Amino acid sequence: MSASSNLIQELQQKAALLRARVIETSHRAGLPHLGSCLSCMDLLTALYFYQLNIDPKNPADPTRDRFILSKGHGVPALFQVLAMRGYFPVSDLDHYGEDGGVFGEHPPTPSHLAGIEAATGSLGHGMPMGLGMALAARVKAQPYSVYAILGDGECNEGSIWESAMLAGAQMVSNFCVLIDFNKWQATDRSEQVMALNPLADKWRAFGWDTLEIDGNNTQAILEALECFPSKTGKPLAIIAHTIKGKGVSFMEDDNNWHYRIPTAEEVALSKKELGIAS
């Protein structure tokens, strides 16, 4: 893989700006799940600004790649990404959290916002829907792929493993799952709540090809995405080891930021650390 250093730098800068916007919006609109948004931001940036075959001007193109944020509570990050990618004006997010709008704590349905493929939020739903979308491509002989970001906490849900087994049996090679393995769920360490480890072995055992990467390292993410679709014909699971709250020192790996809303001072401090001017 030879992603140019320019590309990597560009994606990192975008991710930093997006992180700052998410933190600002969290403060203004009182949005929780900041830690979960920050951990998957590098994955989202690599997907939307490098990997996905999408055209924001033609969001219903039948041949577009589909992306599903199966961990729907990370949608404050996705909304910022979609806006920056051109699905709607960034200024629309100035109204985030206002009564009567579409920007809430989970994605609306696809018919209510261009760029959204599934109204996730109840964990364990996005991946099966994504599998259906990937199978539809096969039946209709269309060339698109389906990507889904799952949380490690979300891997508690039985429906994830039902879906993994079916995708494995059916060799759904146009389906790529990225697990935002930030080691926390709402109230505890994910590895302690459920016997999650060894996570990559689990996916392999369910019939998937797997890669383990540093999910906050842009170059590593791009290299992993280069391996998709897998030559073996199996679906691909990328276990992305991430840090919850990544990018802001006082939020990193502190699970209080699953629910905490930053103060104005904390927003300023975060932006300074991210290198984003006020």
Added chain:
Amino acid sequence: MRNAFADEVTQLAKTDSRVMLLSGDIGNKLFDNFKKVDAQRFLNCGIAEANMMGVAAGLALNGLRPVVYTITPFTTTRCFEQIRVDVCYHEAPVIIVGTGSGLSYAELGPTHHSLEDLAILRTLPGMQIIAPCDTTEMRLALRSAIKSNLPTYIRIGKKGEPNIHKLDVEFEIGRAITVREGEDVLFIVTGTLMPNVLEAADLLAAQKISAQVASFHTIKPLDEAYLKNIALTYKTIVTVEEHGRLGGLGGAVAEFLSQLSNHPPHLRLGTQDEFMHEMGSQEYARQRYGLDSNGIAQQVINHLAR
């Protein structure tokens, strides 16, 4: 009814390349002809109904028309949240078919009974609910459901149900069909208890009680116009369903009648608010809950004599 379902879905798949069939690992050999039409459009999703329903929604949102098929409790109560979120919230045109509904599998015990499905699915916005009384209604319901592009639940029996309608019967989702005309009692019936109700109407006729029988194959949307036009004509209205008395057809009709300033008394026939702990055949179970023809006729007579 299930063989007719397999045949009908196969015929539909021949003419509509969007039609897919998803099975929860049941129907051994039942769908061989479907697979011959297009093996790729048949998907055995295994014994994993939550995922199956999500997969169906994903297929439906991408131009296909999946028909999801398994035993009723497993395609309804087990994966209710997937039906609610993935199918109904997304307005995904998924057809959910529950087979062996009501007490069809009485001998398999309450794990395989479905006496709550109509009640819970009726609460979901945008969901159409149909319980055909015979194979003709079932075939027409399936065709209409696919045409409608709306989430639809079709609750079918098992096998050997007698035909009620002629093949050219006029069928429309949400529009009741008068099966027998009468003057004293109005039977509103859904599903495969129809033959029992028609026999009960004969028994009542012998007692000089004239009964009209209507097939309310669609529980949602309810044919309110039918009820509004003729409700006051009858001494009593009797709803009959192979389902609990709470929240199903009887519940839907009661909700509508309660809005009218004046309406006749309403007798709701169905199973009791309990699990059936003893084993037995469907006939035994129906009799136990007064849903055989004698039981239905007797309950009506008792009601009129109050």
